[in-house]
Amino acid sequence: VKSLARRIVALYPLAYRRRYGEEIEALLDDSEVRASTVLDLAKGAATAHLRPLPGLADAVPAGERIRAGATGLLACWLLLSLAGLGFYKTTEDGGFHRAGEVHPVLGFAHLAVQLLAIAGSLAVIAAIVPLAGIALARSRRDREARGAALMAAASVAALAIVTAGLVVAARAGQLGDWAGLAVLVGWSAVAIAAGAGCVVAARRGLFAISLGRGRQRLLVGLGCVVAATMAAIAAVTALYLVVLLADAPGLAGEPNGPLGLLSVAVSLGIALVAMALATGLAGRAALRGRRALAA
Amino acid sequence: MRYISERSTDPGLLVLSSLAAGPKHGYAITQDVAEVAGVRLGPGTLYGALSRLEERGLIEALPTEDRRRPYRLTAAGARALDEALRSLDRVVKTGLRRLQAGEATA
Numbered sequence: 001v002k003s004l005a006r007r008i009v010a011l012y013p014l015a016y017r018r019r020y021g022e023e024i025e026a027l028l029d030d031s032e033v034r035a036s037t038v039l040d041l042a043k044g045a046a047t048a049h050l051r052p053l054p055g056l057a058d059a060v061p062a063g064e065r066i067r068a069g070a071t072g073l074l075a076c077w078l079l080l081s082l083a084g085l086g087f088y089k090t091t092e093d094g095g096f097h098r099a100g101e102v103h104p105v106l107g108f109a110h111l112a113v114q115l116l117a118i119a120g121s122l123a124v125i126a127a128i129v130p131l132a133g134i135a136l137a138r139s140r141r142d143r144e145a146r147g148a149a150l151m152a153a154a155s156v157a158a159l160a161i162v163t164a165g166l167v168v169a170a171r172a173g174q175l176g177d178w179a180g181l182a183v184l185v186g187w188s189a190v191a192i193a194a195g196a197g198c199v200v201a202a203r204r205g206l207f208a209i210s211l212g213r214g215r216q217r218l219l220v221g222l223g224c225v226v227a228a229t230m231a232a233i234a235a236v237t238a239l240y241l242v243v244l245l246a247d248a249p250g251l252a253g254e255p256n257g258p259l260g261l262l263s264v265a266v267s268l269g270i271a272l273v274a275m276a277l278a279t280g281l282a283g284r285a286a287l288r289g290r291r292a293l294a295a
Numbered sequence: 296m297r298y299i300s301e302r303s304t305d306p307g308l309l310v311l312s313s314l315a316a317g318p319k320h321g322y323a324i325t326q327d328v329a330e331v332a333g334v335r336l337g338p339g340t341l342y343g344a345l346s347r348l349e350e351r352g353l354i355e356a357l358p359t360e361d362r363r364r365p366y367r368l369t370a371a372g373a374r375a376l377d378e379a380l381r382s383l384d385r386v387v388k389t390g391l392r393r394l395q396a397g398e399a400t401a
Contacts, residue, residue: 005338020342023321026362027338030322037337044339053350 002033008041014068015060016048049281057288058295064207065292066216069285070127071203073223076282077124078195080230082188083274084117087237090256090267103247109240113233120229127222128202131215135205148205155197162190181257220289227279227286234275241268304334306344308383311353311368311376318357318367321345348372 005028009021024041031037049072057065091110100107132152139146166187211219244252245265252265262270313319313327325336336344345366348354353372357365368376 016346020346022359022362023364024338024342027321027325027341031325031338040337040339042339044337044343047339047343048346053346055350056346 001035001038002028005033005038005041008038008045011042011045012048013052013057013072014064015052015057018060019056049284052284052288057291062292062295063211063216066220066289067203067206067211069289069292070219070223071199071206072285073226073282073289074124074128074202075195075199076278076285077120077226077230078199079278080120080233080275080282081117082191082195083271083278084113084233086271086274087113087240087268090264090271091240095251095254099244099248099251103243105243106240106247109236109243112236113240116229116233116236120226120233123222123225123229127219127226131206131209131219134209138209142208144204145208148201148203148208151197151204152201155194155201158197159191159194162187184257216293220286220293223289224286227282230275230279230282234272234279237268237272237275241265241272244268304332306336306340307348307353308376308379309334309336310341310344310348311372312380314354314366314368315373315376318365320360320363320365322363324366 006025009017009024009028012021028037060068096106096110100110132149135145136149139149166183169183241252252263252268254264256262256264256267309328309332310324313324313331316327319327321338321341325341328334328336345354349356349366351371352369353375354366355369357367
């Protein structure tokens with residue numbers, strides 16, 4: 001539990017960790033650490049992100065704040081992508097397409113979520129590709145950049161292999177309810193681990209390379225685009241859910257998932273909450289980046 | 296503007312009350328608060344309160360001793376604590392008086 005608690009401390013904002021990280025770790029060494037301690041730290045980390053202290057953030061150099069903000073934004077984008085995947089899987093059946101034809105707002109919202117997801121993905125790729133290129137070029141002589149590149153490659157490869165296995169298994173035959181649930185939970189766990197690996201790799205890579213003023217400006221600008229796109233996706237998903245509940249309550253109440261434990265509306269509600277959380281944190285990260293750039 | 300709540304279990308109020316007895320580091324604060332108020336402050340809650348109190352100038356950090364940094368109350372912190380405790384005291388006295396009056400009429 002103590003090891004888990006130490007990992008949670010790593011989730012605090014950079015400025016907070018620099019100022020209080022060592023003290024918190026000393027306190028963990030001195031105290032009895034329980035599950036409630038881990039939850040308390042997680043709550044503290046979330047609060048530190050959502051209600052940052054301006055004086056604390058200003059003590060960290062602007063370039064490092066921009067790097068930390070960009071990494072946080074990537075984590076938020078991946079969380080939203082996972083929730084978006086849930087939205088897409090829930091609404092991919094024929095019944096939803098027919099409902100989209102009957103209720104134009106539903107059809108528009110479904111299409112808009114997908115178009116916005118593509119726009120956001122392009123902005124993320126535009127931000128990552130040039131920086132990944134610099135980190136790769138540097139990886140020949142820099143150990144940290146090499147570690148970041150290997151970690152990113154391993155994370156993407158693990159997710160690709162598990163996804164390919166999932167697709168093959170789904171095409172080969174019918175999975176039972178329990179097997180389907182187990183596969184879904186397993187894939188989600190690998191996806192979350194791979195996402196976390198990519199975020200850590202991006203952070204290591206960003207801190208291993210030098211970022212000129214132009215690249216900082218581009219990174220912050222694209223970060224703002226990603227955050228705005230996330231807000232739009234969350235808003236359109238909320239619109240979709242409201243219209244679905246109002247105009248197609250039968251569809252909204254249908255069971256969803258391998259065991260049908262949740263209804264469509266509850267599944268979409270959970271996805272929406274995750275999207276709103278990711279968007280809120282991303283907005284904060286983007287604003288911090290802008291503030292750091294102006295400093 | 297109020298910086299700390301008058302709730303008797305508010306972490307900020309508990310930390311300021313603990314530091315009123317003299318400078319302490321994180322672990323000593325949690326021990327003192329647990330003994331005096333029976334409240335177990337987790338590290339996230341404790342450092343959330345410490346960071347906010349420090350940002351607002353109600354406490355200040357002293358030089359680190361082996362990864363443990365003691366904090367002490369500032370003059371502004373002492374005033375804020377005094378104000379919060381007096382307010383809490385008014386609530387307690389009023390509540391007790393009303394309870395006693397209620398018992399007398401019952």
